[in-house]
Amino acid sequence: MALLHHVAALLVSVTVCLGTERAGVPPVAISSGSRDICKGLECPQFTVLNTTDKWELRHYPLTKWVATNATAMNKQEVGRTMFRRLFQYISGANAANVNIDMTAPVATKAIPGQGPNCESEFIMHFMLPFTYWQNPILPTNPAVYIVQTPPMDVYVRHFGGFATDDDYLENLATLSTDLSTAEIAVEGSFFFMAGYDGPYTFINRRNEVWIVKQ
Incomplete structure (x- = not known):
């Protein structure tokens, strides 16, 4: 599987270099007891299509975000810079x-x-609150922009703790291997890392890796 080869290269990099759907009326954020993984915050709507002891398959409809990107050997090098840009946007920029x-x-x-000694591209997203989906407020920083992701089905693996690049990549490798073993076809050129908690949440933290289904 192509993604598994990319994951292997990224794991080496950590130590060596590391819509067709109409916008319409915004959907309602999911909130159903234990499934309220967003802990009171608005979050993308999704439908669970299948669940196993190794992964969950979700369908996400078209979703609107504010985003920024950077190129680096690993996410840790640029994560704070990207987060700061997006946080400034929601704070009035x-x-x-x-x-x-x-x-x-x-x-x-x-x-x-494409190899262990080359940089990867990282695109960080904050979902726009649903009230702004039809008329998004434009950023003032040219490095920040409004984007929408098309409808997609994603395989999800979740884990706890304060996630590092190593943690995301190890869980990504496990998920990729599980899907490959099950002979499930996936998009092999990119993946998503998702974190649900702020820096002052110390227990019951949730992190996820997403691989898009072909």
Whole structure:
């Protein structure tokens, strides 16, 4: 599987270099007891299509985000810079000079480089609150932009703790191997890392890796 080869290269890199759907009316954030993984924050709507002891398959409809990107050997090098840009946007660095509520998760799309000694592209996303979907407020920082992800089905593996690059990549490798063993076809050129908690949440933290189904 192509993604598994990319994951192997990224694991080496850590130590060596490391829509077709209409926007319409915004959907309602999921909130159903234990399934409220966003802990009171607005988050992308999704439908669970299948669950095993190794992964969960979800369908996400078209979703609107504010995003920024950077290129580096690993996410740790640029994560704080990207987060700061997006946090400044929701804190008033936008065309309306208004504060915008934080959402969950912080989702980072990773497009691995082609070898162990080349950089990868990282695109960090905050979901726009649903009230802004039809008329998004534009950022004032040219490095920040509004984007939408098309409808997609994703395989998800979750884990706890304060996630490092190593943790995401190890869980990604496990998920990729499990899907390959099950002969499930997936998108092999990128994946997502998702974190649901702020820095002052110390227990019951949730992190996820997403691989898009072909």
